[in-house]
Amino acid sequence: RTLEIWLRTALEKGELHLAYQPVVMANDTRVVGFEALLRWTHPEKGVIPPYKFIPVAEEARLITPIGEWVLRTACMEAANWPADVRIAVNVSPEQLNDPNFVTSVVSALAHSGLSPSRLELEVTESVFLREGTRAIAVLDQILGLGIKLALDDFGTGYSSLGYLRKTQFSTIKVDRSFVQGAAKKSAESLAIIRAVVAMADSLGMTTTAEGAETEDEFQLIRELGCTKVQGYLFGRPMPAEDARELIATAS
Ligand code: G
Ligand code: G
Ligand code: MN
Ligand code: NA
Numbered sequence: 001r002t003l004e005i006w007l008r009t010a011l012e013k014g015e016l017h018l019a020y021q022p023v024v025m026a027n028d029t030r031v032v033g034f035e036a037l038l039r040w041t042h043p044e045k046g047v048i049p050p051y052k053f054i055p056v057a058e059e060a061r062l063i064t065p066i067g068e069w070v071l072r073t074a075c076m077e078a079a080n081w082p083a084d085v086r087i088a089v090n091v092s093p094e095q096l097n098d099p100n101f102v103t104s105v106v107s108a109l110a111h112s113g114l115s116p117s118r119l120e121l122e123v124t125e126s127v128f129l130r131e132g133t134r135a136i137a138v139l140d141q142i143l144g145l146g147i148k149l150a151l152d153d154f155g156t157g158y159s160s161l162g163y164l165r166k167t168q169f170s171t172i173k174v175d176r177s178f179v180q181g182a183a184k185k186s187a188e189s190l191a192i193i194r195a196v197v198a199m200a201d202s203l204g205m206t207t208t209a210e211g212a213e214t215e216d217e218f219q220l221i222r223e224l225g226c227t228k229v230q231g232y233l234f235g236r237p238m239p240a241e242d243a244r245e246l247i248a249t250a251s
Contacts, residue, residue: 004060006042007053011069016040018073019237022246023088023208023230026222031250033086033120035230036074037237038066058094067095068104075112075119077240081247088120088150093127096138105142116146120170123149125157132163139167150208155192164203172200174226176211182224183217190224197225 010016020034040048057063071089078087095101109116121142127135139149150171151164155178174196181189193209200207209221212231221229235246 003048003053003056004062006045007040007057007060007062010040010042011066013043015042016066016069018070018077018240020077020240020243021230021237022235022243023086023228024234026209026218026226026229029229029234031085031234031247032228033088034078034243035088035122035237036070036077036090038070038090039237054092058092061094063092063094064098064101067092068108071105071108072111075108075114077243078118079112079114080244083115083118085247086118086120086148087114088122090122090152091127093123093130093135096123096127096135097131101138102141102145105147106145109145117148120148120150122152122173124152125154125160125163128160128163129158136163136166143168153210154196169205171206171208171228172196173208173210173230176209176231179209179211179217179221179231180213183214183220193224193226201225 017039018036019039020036022031023033023035024031038050038054040050040053042048054063057066074087074089078085081087109119123139143149148170149167150173151169152173153175154172156175174193178189178193182193197207206227208228208230209224209226210230212218212221212229212233214233217231218229218233238246
């Protein structure tokens, strides 16, 4: 409850900011994008981690105004980057239920001047759970704008694969539990990553392996044929200025 009360004013007090984590190509480690990750620094409590406050924001319906701010801020920042660097933004199921969602996305693009093809929205399988048909319709409108979709945390939810026929995802993000499991020689994790990569290939989607922390994990991901990699090995979520510097030095 107290968290909710603080969160209500966090936006206007400027306590929220975005961190940007690089996404690189698995074949040559070129930086091809960043994922925007929300951060909250409370003046007295210090840093409050997303796993604590995002569920609160979702329940209190604060995720809609916060999500709009995230989209606008991320698009404005990405508009400064070279045209071949994309921005990925996480979207909660609650946001897809907001009747103004598509309008707010259009407005974030218009205001920033960012090309729609440079924006990727990340949703989890859970958006298809409740009111699945409505989520599909909203995601169709998003695709119609030329925006890309990524399926986040793949393999950790309630994997029904039916929606993969109905919604055109560009990318499947393989949850880091599989990446780290595979690196620890878990035969199951290895088999699952192989299967996901094969499925993505045949459906015309790319894969992003999450949570690569070591060179061994990265080599394994490469061998397994994942398209892109995200993880501490290539960069932690960082301030906007550091992301710009990384782009400048990497190109
Ligand atoms: O750094 P990490 O702890 O940032 O993020 C934890 C979780 O919080 C991630 O799984 C991510 O999906 C979620 N998250 C981070 N930023 C946002 C955001 O802007 N919007 C939503 N809805 N979720 C976010
Ligand atoms: O939206 P999603 O759940 O995919 O958010 C990515 C989460 O994973 C964020 O919390 C981010 O900080 C975290 N993350 C990114 N790279 C790594 C990594 O290499 N190791 C670990 N442990 N976490 C990571
Ligand atoms: Mn994500
Ligand atoms: Na994820």
